[in-house]
Amino acid sequence: MSDRIAEFGAGERTSAERGAVGPGGAGRGGTGRGSARLPRLVATDLDGTLVGRDDRVSERTAEVLSRMSAAGTAIVLVTGRPVRWMPTVYAHLPAPYLSVCANGGVIYDPASDRVRDSWAIPPALLSELCLRMRAAVPGVVFAVEVDDGRAMRYEPAWPVRWDVGLPTSESAPLAELTERPAVKLLARAPGVGSDEFVALIESIVDGEVVPTHSSRSGLVEMSARGVTKATGLATVAAELGVDAADVLAFGDMPNDVPMLKWAGRSVAVSNAHPAARAAAGDITLSNEDDGVAAYLERLLEPAP
Template sequence: MGEPPRLVATDIDGTLLADDRRLSPRTAGVLARITAGGTPVVLVTGRPIRWLQLVYDQLDAPLPAICANGAVVYDPIADEVLRADPLAPELLAEVARRLRAEVPGVSFAVEIVDSRQMRHEAHYPLRWDADADAIRAVESPEELLAAPAVKLLVRAGEQDPDVFVRVVAGALEGLAEATHSSYSGLIEISAAGVTKAAGLAWFAARLGIDERDVLAFGDMPNDVPMLTWAGRAVAVANAHPAVREIADEVTAANTEDGVAAYLEKVFGLD
């Protein structure tokens, strides 16, 4: 990629944001200058739509987002979901059946209504999200799995996520995608073929942009498909070893404005 990219795609948490979930003025400024110059920027995240406002509040203008690990493509200006690839209720039921048989003490939550709402089993631990209007415990397993879900969330007590994701992926081989984006033991499941790469490929095609002209940034295993697909893949210095292994380059850490520093160099910004 000798020329500047035609599309910039970046993960949010651990990549664009610092560890306190703040976006630095430097990074916000660089993104604003790039988009003003005509190069689109898209956020590609495991976050649900309802978690995007924290980021949008720190940007000069909201950016389009590929949410729920590629299952939802969102236009914040129109507040419109452009594309959604949920797990159907029958598929959710089979995934849950396999995991209940394979994993002792497993508990589930689902992202529904294009990730604007979440439903969870009573014993599922809520570690970050407690919005009473959008989040609710269900009374039965059947209720949990009754609606299409853009993401199924899986926990089973304290787990090494790299080990746990292999267990879950093995149980669901050929049925669904399993990945993780944190070190807390949370596994995230999407429909087969639904990844950050798939969502980004759809978005890029909509703009008439080839993958060779896409620059992508990431830090965790759920970013690997996107980084493998993009023409240039850049890991932040704090990235998971699986991401550093496949990245074309490594920039500074998220706490040191690594994405902004790399973009300043690529676009010749002072």
């Protein structure tokens, strides 16, 4: 999965009720065929799940999502990406599907280019946690997603990649990074793997934010207390009147695990991280082999 992740956090709407976890409709390793009832909502991660290495959604996948939508199933994109990275995805999709961005920290409506909800980490807590992590982790550097993920601020030592040179991206000292609420706090440290780094950060932040990761490059993403992909998706599902049991979710990385556990049916792509595979009820093909499309095509087939 790509590193392209932003940040958010925060607050009262993070207590969305959790639904029961159910197995995938076809049994582990299968793709299902001729489901008697299509899911009322399909939620899918992007990078590493729906999107390929070329940063594109395939024509096959776009067509299947369109068919699912036409059959009455709501499509929701649930991603770690910030809002500002979404246009490249929508350029390859047949409709402006609602998005849960920043690992649950933002609900974004692309049709109106409007952030409907956001949950941010408050400045005082940002400052406290960064100082706490800096004292415990040698060489750690930070970045923050601000303005609901429309802008990024980062320390001078931060390795800027996809945002380099953009007006929405700006270097600043740590004191300035923590002056405004952030929908996500990002941390990197030299020579530390993502799984190991998340465990270390968890021991430092003590539940005051939610650390996770969606890459294998040592990047840790932190959202506000209680904010995950599951809480963001649960908020959207409740607004649509859809129970967790009627949700089918796809993912590939640890930041997808809460969503995969919350949804009534859950599927990991074959290239998924072990934690995502363990949380899912089914396994489908990899993102490069259009695994989401393959699974949904089988659901759309008439029962024999």
